[in-house]
Amino acid sequence: MKKTLILISALLLLGASSAFAQNYDKSAIPPYTLPDPLVMANGKKVRNVKAWEARKAEIQEMFQTEMYGRMPGDPEQIVLETLEEGGTTIAGFATRRQVRMWFNPDKTGPKIDWLIISPKYAKGPVPVVILLNYGGNQTVLADPEIVGYPKEEFWKDGVLPGEPGCLSGNPSADSIIPVDLLISRGYALVTACYDQIAPDIDPGTDEEKELYAYTKVFDLWGLRDPQRTDNTTSLMAWAWGLRRGMDLIEKEPALDQSKVLLTGFSRLGKAALIAGAFDERFAVVAPVQTGGGGCPLQKHYYGENVQTMTTKFKHWYCRGYDKYAENEAALPFDQHMLMACIAPRAFLCLGFDNPWYDTEGEYLAVKAASPVWKKLYHRKGFPKVPWPDDLDTSAIGECLGYVRRPEGHGIGAYDWTWMLEFSDRNLGLR
Numbered sequence: 494m495k496k497t498l499i500l501i502s503a504l505l506l507l508g509a510s511s512a513f514a515q516n517y518d519k520s521a522i523p524p525y526t527l528p529d530p531l532v533m534a535n536g537k538k539v540r541n542v543k544a545w546e547a548r549k550a551e552i553q554e555m556f557q558t559e560m561y562g563r564m565p566g567d568p569e570q571i572v573l574e575t576l577e578e579g580g581t582t583i584a585g586f587a588t589r590r591q592v593r594m595w596f597n598p599d600k601t602g603p604k605i606d607w608l609i610i611s612p613k614y615a616k617g618p619v620p621v622v623i624l625l626n627y628g629g630n631q632t633v634l635a636d637p638e639i640v641g642y643p644k645e646e647f648w649k650d651g652v653l654p655g656e657p658g659c660l661s662g663n664p665s666a667d668s669i670i671p672v673d674l675l676i677s678r679g680y681a682l683v684t685a686c687y688d689q690i691a692p693d694i695d696p697g698t699d700e701e702k703e704l705y706a707y708t709k710v711f712d713l714w715g716l717r718d719p720q721r722t723d724n725t726t727s728l729m730a731w732a733w734g735l736r737r738g739m740d741l742i743e744k745e746p747a748l749d750q751s752k753v754l755l756t757g758f759s760r761l762g763k764a765a766l767i768a769g770a771f772d773e774r775f776a777v778v779a780p781v782q783t784g785g786g787g788c789p790l791q792k793h794y795y796g797e798n799v800q801t802m803t804t805k806f807k808h809w810y811c812r813g814y815d816k817y818a819e820n821e822a823a824l825p826f827d828q829h830m831l832m833a834c835i836a837p838r839a840f841l842c843l844g845f846d847n848p849w850y851d852t853e854g855e856y857l858a859v860k861a862a863s864p865v866w867k868k869l870y871h872r873k874g875f876p877k878v879p880w881p882d883d884l885d886t887s888a889i890g891e892c893l894g895y896v897r898r899p900e901g902h903g904i905g906a907y908d909w910t911w912m913l914e915f916s917d918r919n920l921g922l923r
Contacts, residue, residue, distance in 0.1 A: 525792035530833040549834050555826045562726040562811035568596045582636045587676045603710045611681040620752035622680050623738050625687040625761045635659040667903030690734035691727045706808035722813040731764035739774050754916040758904040763787040770834035779841040779912045781904045788842050789854030791821050796851035829861035837870035839919035843908050844897040852897045856880045859895045
């Protein structure tokens with residue numbers, strides 16, 4: 494079927510001056526066939542967990558080669574510097590610990606500042622919520638003792654402070670991190686600023702992105718080979734950073750490394766999805782409103798597409814992905830396969846109604862990933878329900894689920910309620 498394309502203004506959807514071709518006509522979505530996650534590249538069917546491990550490695554390799562670039566290896570060493578500990582916050586109900594993570598023994602080069610907020614009255618190791626934040630740790634909680642990280646905007650002169658506002662104190666904001674709620678439910682929060690891991694040059698020219706996007710932790714991995722089409726990207730670097738957060742959790746006696754909920758929204762939801770698919774230590778993975786390149790099926794040609802992603806967000810995707818622009822049918826993989834790499838752990842996809850983000854494509858992706866949970870691990874798969882309406886939780890199953898809501902783009906109170914209830918069940922907390 495010929496695609497019906499609607500030209501939309503990037504001023505409305507991308508904040509840029511150029512326009513991209515999008516399809517917003519569901520009757521014009523071309524027929525597609527999804528690759529079966531339970532069939533090896535050589536055509537053999539996956540019938541047991543041992544074979545699935547080999548198939549999962551194939552899938553991870555495809556995403557590294559063809560979309561996100563290489564997942565860097567673990568650092569040779571991690572040096573932790575305590576910036577502060579023992580302080581109380583949230584009216585005395587929580588303790589605050591701040592740790593600077595270095596990757597060189599002389600404490601030079603790239604670093605990540607982690608903020609840990611834990612329940613003060615816990616009687617043992619506590620479950621954890623980990624996510625990257627956008628504006629710096631100082632925006633997470635209204636606490637003057639939190640070390641601020643100035644977000645660098647390389648496409649402008651100078652260094653600007655982090656985004657104003659507190660993510661825990663404005664109920665009218667599109668995005669909140671309800672630290673007090675997390676503490677009251679017995680969770681600790683572990684967070685760091687994504688821009689400290691790898692600068693997000695957006696907007697910016699291609700030259701600026703090439704010059705500045707691949708700095709910070711990229712300095713650990715040597716010069717980029719311009720001939721390679723699978724160089725590590727910003728999305729993969731942020732996912733790598735989340736894995737380093739898991740390393741930190743493992744070293745903190747007050748935190749329960751077996752009970753970790755990984756989340757994030759928008760581009761950082763993408764990063765959370767990738768990290769969860771590549772690292773089995775995250776017990777629950779719950780990305781929020783990821784948009785294209787995250788949870789929605791790419792072959793479900795609606796909203797954001799490969800052309801817009803490879804044009805607008807060049808530093809997020811490797812050059813091997815370029816060949817699928819306006820050629821989604823040729824993709825040898827799709828996002829349900831990345832989700833499937835999380836099995837048998839718990840996975841919840843949270844979407845919203847903006848058509849750019851194709852939340853029906855998210856639902857279809859979770860549905861297509863379900864056989865890995867059900868057939869291989871004999872867990873209850875995705876609930877057999879049609880695409881649910883806003884606020885309908887019928888598609889949130891025991892260990893695999895999907896839910897959507899209306900209103901603005903961000904991680905809000907509805908999302909946190911669904912995530913925490915889902916996490917509580919899967920971590921055995923309620």
